[in-house]
Amino acid sequence: MGNELVSLMNMILISMASLLYCYFIAPKLPKGKFRLISFLPVFSLFLVLPLYVSSAFLSSNFAFLVTWLTTFKLVLFSFNLGPLAFDSKLSFPLFASIAFLPTRIKHSKTAKYVQNQKEVGKEPRPKIPLKLPAKVVIFVMLIMGQKYYEIVDPIAKLFMNCATLYFYLDMIMCLSNVFVRSRFGVEVSQSFNEPYLATSLQNFWGRRWNQLVSETLHNVVYQPVRYEVGAPRWMAVVMVFVVSGLMHELLLYYTIRVIPTWEVTWFFVMHGLCLAVEIELKRALGKRWRIHWAVSGPLTMAFLVATAHWLLFPPLLR
Structure with a gap:
């Protein structure tokens, strides 16, 4: 364990030095491809750093926060977009906190996207908020309950896996928001919005599940493909x-270090295809397509849980 912590500290120091390079080189280069090219050595480092620890927990978390999110934030920053691109230059501590922590920042560079998101999956929905302390208690209970997995019904075990993943991600993002807001006074947004109350795939992926990742992918992938390529x-x-x-397949590789089976990739491809069909049907049929949330909600969750059981969890559980 001591060697793992030393390796982790080295990874953090290398990442911080790389971010210092990006912080100071960016103002000297015009936004666009030249700045992006100057960041490529950093992206290469972020890609290999998770391999320096053998702990599945440490490598997967580092890969999610740095290899994925920080890299994508820097890609946006190279074009003067995203959470790192404020109108005035950030202090390095704030720049590093936004780059490395899973925090959603509210400011002018993302206001257009946030405004558009208000219209995504806009449907009548119930509201049963769970506060952070309650989520922490539930998460601890789920972790303690893992020693009873062998005697738990497979369906209950599946729901426990889904809940553990949700509460863990929500907690680290909430704590990151608390730190950034209290330390720097920056306005932040929650990344999760009670995903267990989703009423459709569009509502789940567009408004409720991990909006930090959704927002990042929208800016890095959707907008260029839709408006630059014209797709x-x-x-x-x-x-x-x-x-x-x-990206999830890459995270899984860092976690278990075996040849990918691509089941995780197919899980997301399937959901992308189903979501695309849902969006086009809604546009074609309008309000005639609306289904009461009491019906669509359970159907949505059943589809999510069933496909996760089929494709998402098996590679990890094996």
């Missing part, structure tokens, strides 16, 4: 999920 909306939506699937 139809459905294709841009599917491409977002293809990229998301590949």
Whole structure:
């Protein structure tokens, strides 16, 4: 364990030095491809650093926060977009906190996207908020309950896996928001919005599940494919999920270090295709397509849980 912590500290120091390079080189280069090219050595480092620890927990978390999110934030920053691109230059501590922590920042560079998101999956929905302390208690209970997994019904075990993943991600993002807001006074947004109350795939992926990743993928993938390439909306939506699937497959590789089976990628590709069909049907049928949330909610969750049981969890549980 001591060697793992030393390796982790080295990874953090290398990442911080790389971010210092990006912080100071960016003002000297025009936004666009030249700045992006100057960041490529940093992206290469972020890609290999998770391999320096053998702990699945440490490598997967580092890969999610740095290899994926920080890299994508820096890609946006190279074009003067995203959470790192404020109108005035940030102090390095704030720049590093936004780059490395899973925090959603509210400011002018993302206001357009946030405004557009208000219209995504806008449907009548119930509201049963769970506060952070309650989520922490539930998460601890789920972790303690893992020693009873062998005697738990498979369906209950599946729901426990889904809940554990949700509460863990929500907690680290909430704590990151608390730190950034209290330390720097920056306005932040929650990344999760009670995903267990989703009323459709569009509502789940567009408004409720991990909006930090959704927002990042929208800016890095959807907008260029939709508006720069000129692809139809459905294709841009599917491409977002293809990229998301590949990144999740990479995270899984860092976690278990075996040859990919691509099941995780296919999980996201399937959801991208289904979401594209749902969006086009809603546009074609309008309000006639609306189904009461008491019906659509359970159907949505059943589809999510069933496909996760089929494609998402098996590679990890094996």
